[in-house]
Amino acid sequence: MDHNLTHRNRKRALKTLHFIVLFLTMSIICIPGLWIVLNSFRPTVEIMAKPPVWNPSFTLEHYRAMFGGAGEGGVPVFSYFRNSLIVSVTSTLIAILIGMSGGYAFARYRFKGKSGYFVGLMLFRAVPGVALSLPLFIVFARLGIIDTHFGLILAYVAMNVPFTIWLTDGFFRQIPKELHEAAEIDGCTRWQAFWRVEFPVARSGVASAAIFAFLTSWNEFALASQLTRSVGSKTMPVGLLDFTAEFTINWGGMCALAVLMIVPALILTFIVQKHLIAGLTFGGVKG
Amino acid sequence: MTEVCLSNVVKDYGKFRAVHGIDLSIQDGEFVVLVGPSGCGKSTTLRMIAGLEDISGGEITIGGRVVNDLPPRERNISMVFQNYALYPHMTVRENLGFSLKIAKADAARIGAAVKEAAEILGLNELMDRKPSELSGGQRQRVAMGRAIVRHPDVFLFDEPLSNLDAKLRTQMRVEIKKLHQRVGNTIIYVTHDQVEAMTLADRIVLMRDGHIVQVGTPLDLFNAPVSTFVATFIGSPPMNLIDGRVTDADTISLAGGPAVPVPVGVRGLVKSGQKIQLGFRADNLMPDGHSVQEGGEMTALDLTVTLTEPLGTETLLFTEVAGTEVQAKMLNPRPVRPGETLKFHLMLDKCHVFDAASSEAIRR
Numbered sequence: 001m002d003h004n005l006t007h008r009n010r011k012r013a014l015k016t017l018h019f020i021v022l023f024l025t026m027s028i029i030c031i032p033g034l035w036i037v038l039n040s041f042r043p044t045v046e047i048m049a050k051p052p053v054w055n056p057s058f059t060l061e062h063y064r065a066m067f068g069g070a071g072e073g074g075v076p077v078f079s080y081f082r083n084s085l086i087v088s089v090t091s092t093l094i095a096i097l098i099g100m101s102g103g104y105a106f107a108r109y110r111f112k113g114k115s116g117y118f119v120g121l122m123l124f125r126a127v128p129g130v131a132l133s134l135p136l137f138i139v140f141a142r143l144g145i146i147d148t149h150f151g152l153i154l155a156y157v158a159m160n161v162p163f164t165i166w167l168t169d170g171f172f173r174q175i176p177k178e179l180h181e182a183a184e185i186d187g188c189t190r191w192q193a194f195w196r197v198e199f200p201v202a203r204s205g206v207a208s209a210a211i212f213a214f215l216t217s218w219n220e221f222a223l224a225s226q227l228t229r230s231v232g233s234k235t236m237p238v239g240l241l242d243f244t245a246e247f248t249i250n251w252g253g254m255c256a257l258a259v260l261m262i263v264p265a266l267i268l269t270f271i272v273q274k275h276l277i278a279g280l281t282f283g284g285v286k287g
Numbered sequence: 288m289t290e291v292c293l294s295n296v297v298k299d300y301g302k303f304r305a306v307h308g309i310d311l312s313i314q315d316g317e318f319v320v321l322v323g324p325s326g327c328g329k330s331t332t333l334r335m336i337a338g339l340e341d342i343s344g345g346e347i348t349i350g351g352r353v354v355n356d357l358p359p360r361e362r363n364i365s366m367v368f369q370n371y372a373l374y375p376h377m378t379v380r381e382n383l384g385f386s387l388k389i390a391k392a393d394a395a396r397i398g399a400a401v402k403e404a405a406e407i408l409g410l411n412e413l414m415d416r417k418p419s420e421l422s423g424g425q426r427q428r429v430a431m432g433r434a435i436v437r438h439p440d441v442f443l444f445d446e447p448l449s450n451l452d453a454k455l456r457t458q459m460r461v462e463i464k465k466l467h468q469r470v471g472n473t474i475i476y477v478t479h480d481q482v483e484a485m486t487l488a489d490r491i492v493l494m495r496d497g498h499i500v501q502v503g504t505p506l507d508l509f510n511a512p513v514s515t516f517v518a519t520f521i522g523s524p525p526m527n528l529i530d531g532r533v534t535d536a537d538t539i540s541l542a543g544g545p546a547v548p549v550p551v552g553v554r555g556l557v558k559s560g561q562k563i564q565l566g567f568r569a570d571n572l573m574p575d576g577h578s579v580q581e582g583g584e585m586t587a588l589d590l591t592v593t594l595t596e597p598l599g600t601e602t603l604l605f606t607e608v609a610g611t612e613v614q615a616k617m618l619n620p621r622p623v624r625p626g627e628t629l630k631f632h633l634m635l636d637k638c639h640v641f642d643a644a645s646s647e648a649i650r651r
Contacts, residue, residue, distance in 0.1 A: 186389060196389075
């Protein structure tokens with residue numbers, strides 16, 4: 001009886017602790033995001049207020065100003081958005097195509113120096129992007145592709161491919177090789193077997209790799225800030241810098257633009273999240 | 288006519304030779320089972336016939352056509368895999384029709400073929416389910432359905448039943464045999480289970496370490512094993528083997544134990560002093576009063592029972608002859624306590640004699 005009671009109490013205590021830790025973790029992750037959204041709707045006075053104002057007033061002033069003319073604190077939001085979209089979508093598509101082929105090759109074929117290549121790719125990930133920004137800047141400047149969509153896309157593809165390979169390799173590895181063998185016996189070429197059987201089965205893996213690649217490109221700041229200069233190629237994260245002047249920072253405007261940046265990423269994640277929940281595909285083999 | 292012929296087929300993995308130049312010819316409509324312990328090269332051989340593995344040497348023909356360098360899709364075969372390999376993203380109907388769809392058959396023909404296969408295998412209720420919603424036996428059936436839809440020349444089965452539980456395995460075994468009787472195609476079937484091999488095969492190919500040890504009908508292998516390996520692999524329980532020596536032309540002295548006469552069949556083939564192994568099945572060592580009385584040469588032994596395994600119609604008795612554990616079979620069983628000593632009859636004319644050095648059978 002006593003023993004049971006202590007056991008139950010301990011279980012309850014553990015559960016509470018579990019909840020508290022989860023709550024704290026989620027707070028750390030969510031509160032900054034929430035703060036950005038809240039600040040974008042507050043007058044500048046309230047943003048700067050110390051102590052903070054807990055029941056803020058609501059204003060759309062920052063959004064109005066942001067979309068307004070250049071003299072009224074406006075920034076070319078649509079250009080930035082378009083640049084971001086072009087660069088992120090294109091680089092994601094290319095990175096997925098290359099990365100998926102690479103991942104498939106690593107998962108299915110045996111070739112000389114395979115593990116060496118693989119470790120090499122991972123090491124490449126370990127190099128901080130910023131460290132590459134100066135050499136990239138010089139090379140791109142020489143090639144004349146600085147301040148172009150193409151240059152940025154190239155950089156992002158290079159950045160995303162190793163990770164995509166690593167992720168898709170894992171997914172393809174989970175698919176038993178008998179599936180493509182069965183498809184080949186059923187009359188497929190190797191190529192058909194991939195597109196009609198293995199790719200659909202690995203769809204969720206490819207989708208998650210795509211989301212990661214897209215978000216990386218969408219949010220990237222360090223390289224973009226070096227490789228772009230004009231309205232014609234600046235992406236949204238770089239655009240955020242427009243709100244910093246020599247002596248002041250327009251926090252409200254920055255938050256408003258940040259919200260505009262977050263929204264498409266959130267929408268995309270929601271659309272694809274069905275695929276991110278893996279496991280719906282398996283069962284075709286012994287399970 | 289779709290015979291399958293293998294001549295001097297070799298498979299190397301780097302320096303390791305998995306299949307050592309095997310020759311095998313399989314008749315049209317024959318059910319051939321490749322059986323052997325794991326790592327004996329049976330699956331590799333099947334995969335070479337399927338075209339999933341390259342052939343390192345030799346020649347494989349299907350229906351008179353050399354297929355060495357043809358991809359699987361041009362060999363007109365179908366295969367059932369151990370893990371079924373159903374396409375997880377397709378329904379049963381789509382799984383069944385996939386091969387015809389790839390072949391660009393028209394919808395009506397696909398529909399008819401799928402319906403026919405579904406009827407043969409009783410899949411009608413399951414057509415719109417995904418593989419993940421099926422039980423093991425149902426998945427197995429879909430895999431077989433997928434194989435028969437195309438009307439291939441040859442069916443290949445790679446240990447198709449080993450993922451099923453014992454009861455289902457027995458049931459599916461019967462279904463596979465029925466399927467063969469119904470469609471009559473050539474079937475090559477790989478298993479490590481000798482019971483499957485015995486029950487299904489027209490002809491068994493017993494392999495070991497990349498070599499074919501013996502080819503023959505199930506009863507050939509059971510009644511006339513060429514070596515102790517075949518003798519102990521085929522049949523359940525495995526054949527009893529006792530070390531012995533031929534003391535004179537007519538007597539075998541079992542190591543440190545009783546002496547028995549040399550079986551009539553091998554008299555004159557063994558030399559005095561030769562080391563041999565005497566082999567006999569449990570059915571041929573029976574306690575007095577519980578055996579099938581028939582003529583033939585017998586010898587009596589008094590043996591002490593160490594363990595019993597009652598199976599209903601018969602009881603397996605474990606005992607020792609010359610320090611080696613052997614099993615005997617008791618028909619119309621009565622309870623026997625371990626430690627009891629009984630008089631046994633050993634049917635000498637059913638005994639096999641193997642040369643101890645080469646493990647090969649000595650036979651006329």
